[in-house]
Amino acid sequence: MPRAARFLLLLLAGLALLTVVAYFALTKVTRDWFERDIELRSRLAVSSARQSLENNWRTDRARLTETLTDITRDERIMGAAACSREGELLAATEAYPREFTCSSLLASMRRDAPASADSWSTTPELPSGSVRLSVTFIGGESQLRRAVVLVHDVSYLSRRERTTRNILIIAFFVLSLCAALVTLIAARLAWRRWTNELRKALKGGASIEFLPLLRDVRTLARQLASDREREARGGLWSPERLRATLTQYLDGERIVVLANREPHIHERTADGIAVLHPASGLVTALEPIMRACSGVWVAHGSGSADRETVDKHDRVRVPPGEESYMIRRVWLGEDEERGYYYGFSNEGLWPLCHVADARPTFRAEDFAQYVEVNRKFANAVCEEVDSDDPIILVQDYHFALAPKMIRERLPRATIIAFWHIPWPNAERIGICPWRDELIAGLLGASVVGFHTQQHCNNFIDSVDAFMESRIDRESNAIVQGARRTLVRPYPISIEWPVHWLEQVPSAADAHVGVRAELGLSPDVLLGVGIDRLDYTKGIEERLFAVDELLTRYPEFRGKFTFIQLAAPSRTKIERYRKLNERIDEVAAQINAKWSTANYRPIVLLRTHHEPASVFRYYRAADLCYVSSLHDGMNLVAKEFVAARDDERGVLVLSQFTGAARDLTEALIVNPYDLRQASDALAAALHMPIDQQRERMRSMRRFVSEFNVYRWAGRMLVDAAELRRKERMSGRLDAMARFTRTGNS
Numbered sequence: 001m002p003r004a005a006r007f008l009l010l011l012l013a014g015l016a017l018l019t020v021v022a023y024f025a026l027t028k029v030t031r032d033w034f035e036r037d038i039e040l041r042s043r044l045a046v047s048s049a050r051q052s053l054e055n056n057w058r059t060d061r062a063r064l065t066e067t068l069t070d071i072t073r074d075e076r077i078m079g080a081a082a083c084s085r086e087g088e089l090l091a092a093t094e095a096y097p098r099e100f101t102c103s104s105l106l107a108s109m110r111r112d113a114p115a116s117a118d119s120w121s122t123t124p125e126l127p128s129g130s131v132r133l134s135v136t137f138i139g140g141e142s143q144l145r146r147a148v149v150l151v152h153d154v155s156y157l158s159r160r161e162r163t164t165r166n167i168l169i170i171a172f173f174v175l176s177l178c179a180a181l182v183t184l185i186a187a188r189l190a191w192r193r194w195t196n197e198l199r200k201a202l203k204g205g206a207s208i209e210f211l212p213l214l215r216d217v218r219t220l221a222r223q224l225a226s227d228r229e230r231e232a233r234g235g236l237w238s239p240e241r242l243r244a245t246l247t248q249y250l251d252g253e254r255i256v257v258l259a260n261r262e263p264h265i266h267e268r269t270a271d272g273i274a275v276l277h278p279a280s281g282l283v284t285a286l287e288p289i290m291r292a293c294s295g296v297w298v299a300h301g302s303g304s305a306d307r308e309t310v311d312k313h314d315r316v317r318v319p320p321g322e323e324s325y326m327i328r329r330v331w332l333g334e335d336e337e338r339g340y341y342y343g344f345s346n347e348g349l350w351p352l353c354h355v356a357d358a359r360p361t362f363r364a365e366d367f368a369q370y371v372e373v374n375r376k377f378a379n380a381v382c383e384e385v386d387s388d389d390p391i392i393l394v395q396d397y398h399f400a401l402a403p404k405m406i407r408e409r410l411p412r413a414t415i416i417a418f419w420h421i422p423w424p425n426a427e428r429i430g431i432c433p434w435r436d437e438l439i440a441g442l443l444g445a446s447v448v449g450f451h452t453q454q455h456c457n458n459f460i461d462s463v464d465a466f467m468e469s470r471i472d473r474e475s476n477a478i479v480q481g482a483r484r485t486l487v488r489p490y491p492i493s494i495e496w497p498v499h500w501l502e503q504v505p506s507a508a509d510a511h512v513g514v515r516a517e518l519g520l521s522p523d524v525l526l527g528v529g530i531d532r533l534d535y536t537k538g539i540e541e542r543l544f545a546v547d548e549l550l551t552r553y554p555e556f557r558g559k560f561t562f563i564q565l566a567a568p569s570r571t572k573i574e575r576y577r578k579l580n581e582r583i584d585e586v587a588a589q590i591n592a593k594w595s596t597a598n599y600r601p602i603v604l605l606r607t608h609h610e611p612a613s614v615f616r617y618y619r620a621a622d623l624c625y626v627s628s629l630h631d632g633m634n635l636v637a638k639e640f641v642a643a644r645d646d647e648r649g650v651l652v653l654s655q656f657t658g659a660a661r662d663l664t665e666a667l668i669v670n671p672y673d674l675r676q677a678s679d680a681l682a683a684a685l686h687m688p689i690d691q692q693r694e695r696m697r698s699m700r701r702f703v704s705e706f707n708v709y710r711w712a713g714r715m716l717v718d719a720a721e722l723r724r725k726e727r728m729s730g731r732l733d734a735m736a737r738f739t740r741t742g743n744s
């Protein structure tokens with residue numbers, strides 16, 4: 001029962017009890033008071049008529065009756081009688097009830113009252129209601145005593161009691177109503193405040209005080225979910241468990257991944273061939289999956305020494321020294337790369353899917369290349385499979401058409417397409433001249449995955465708007481003929497523990513090392529931002545937030561430095577080149593404003609950093625600011641959390657990332673709102689260690705449980721389930737065909 005309802009019930013019970021007690025107490029007091037009043041009245045009435053009574057007592061019965069009648073002029077005295085000492089009725093008024101004989105009254109009085117008493121009263125019941133009889137003696141000595149009996153109407157007494165009771169009942173109801181109203185208003189106000197807080201927190205305006213409550217709710221939900229899962233399959237998700245899942249559900253078949261970016265790039269350097277690891281969320285997530293499951297990763301061979309390192313089938317075993325899986329490299333000509341990668345993928349689809357104030361450019365020749373390159377990669381995938389029903393993971397917006405192309409060649413394949421960036425609403429996707437081809441291409445997959453339910457909904461709405469199909473909203477599936485495509489949210493994550501951390505110094509060492517290396521004061525507070533140089537990452541807004549911090553919080557001038565690691569990306573696209581220049585300008589501008597002889601607020605490191613180096617910066621920092629203007633997930637946020645095994649450091653996170661839904665203990669901000677962002681940076685720098693620890697611990701628990709093995713495992717289990725159903729219905733169809741042929 002809700003707290004407010006419980007409180008109200010208690011209050012009403014208390015009020016009812018109070019009313020009953022008040023009723024009895026009041027009745028008792030008023031009764032006593034009325035009795036005394038009657039006593040007094042009787043005496044007064046009798047004593048004022050005493051003379052006349054005594055004079056006519058024995059001598060003139062008619063006058064005696066008259067005197068008694070005078071007494072009854074008081075409206076509350078119904079009748080009167082005069083009784084002799086022996087109990088003889090001497091006179092009585094007309095209305096005097098004859099059943100009250102003098103003898104019986106005097107006998108009762110002798111029994112109940114002391115002999116010396118000069119008055120006595122009783123309340124007998126008459127059929128018409130109760131009356132009060134009072135006996136008053138006149139004449140001093142006992143042998144001369146004469147009794148005057150007065151009959152009082154006490155019906156007004158019960159009337160008054162009834163009125164009192166009614167007033168109390170009405171008062172009870174009025175008070176109850178007031179109590180209910182007050183409780184309701186208080187509960188509503190509290191609820192509104194709670195929901196506002198919740199909304200604010202979810203939207204990203206997270207109130208710091210509120211977060212523990214949100215965390216409690218989430219921890220509980222998470223516990224329930226993970227308990228259920230652990231119970232069902234045992235243990236946290238790990239490489240072993242993923243392998244076991246593959247064996248159990250998919251007969252241990254090898255996985256073929258199709259993703260444009262390769263996880264290990266061979267580059268020619270002055271010292272020979274080096275292996276580089278690209279700055280890519282996709283690679284961060286998928287590479288551990290491949291190491292766990294083995295198989296083949298089909299990718300664009302983009303490294304300058306890639307051709308030198310493959311075998312005659314364009315394959316190379318990786319990672320060097322471990323060789324647990326294979327990369328199959330596909331070579332692209334300049335035109336292909338320009339049209340497919342720079343053109344349609346990154347000048348068309350990328351701005352189409354991100355709400356970051358960039359207009360998409362659609363060129364027919366780019367799309368033609370996109371179609372051809374998708375076919376080229378789809379063919380390469382089909383060459384790598386080792387059965388007619390393989391498991392193929394198609395990754396990202398570079399390959400929207402590939403699922404359908406693969407399906408045409410391998411109708412029984414289980415294809416999982418995962419879209420790593422947001423999927424916009426139907427209206428926006430509608431502006432793409434080839435929206436139908438994109439959607440149809442993705443529907444070639446068995447499962448289409450997105451990071452969030454919102455993106456799933458947008459995709460289903462787009463199918464609804466532009467395709468001939470049936471939407472099974474109950475199971476979130478698109479049905480085309482006999483084929484179903486499941487549409488599901490799978491929030492991506494990172495490996496746990498992160499294997500790169502084995503090569504990274506502890507947080508304490510990184511703290512000292514990084515500051516010394518950059519020539520910063522050892523006690524300077526450090527913020528870090530790590531991104532590909534992309535306009536969706538909000539790097540400009542991030543630097544402005546630092547400027548705003550130094551403007552509004554003077555205590556951090558000379559004491560806080562922000563390091564931005566920016567890996568150059570897509571530099572052949574003008575918008576990216578301009579961004580490069582702009583970031584330079586903004587950093588220079590802010591540095592000119594706040595720098596002193598030995599202080600620099602912004603350190604811009606515009607070069608590629610290998611993962612171990614990136615993790616060292618995470619560990620050295622007091623805060624990490626992820627300010628994406630729009631991001632499917634953003635794994636930098638999760639990497640920062642994974643790096644901080646010292647449970648220190650604060651994550652300031654844009655509300656426009658998928659990660660903000662997972663990492664609610666971060667300080668969630670709107671990166672466009674510089675005041676709010678600078679407040680969050682200040683709050684992060686002022687945050688007590690205890691609170692840092694509490695938040696970090698909770699986020700680490702989340703990322704460790706909801707790691708990338710779980711992400712892949714859940715997709716594979718869903719795909720296996722679908723595959724089982726399809727095989728079953730395939731067998732049933734075959735049986736039906738056989739029966740039909742047999743009968744004919």
Ligand code: F6P
Nearest residue numbers: 261279280281282283396420421
């Ligand atoms: O967000 C999707 C994603 O594939 C990321 O994994 C990666 O950061 C980016 O897009 C692609 O980058 P690139 O063009 O360098 O492969």
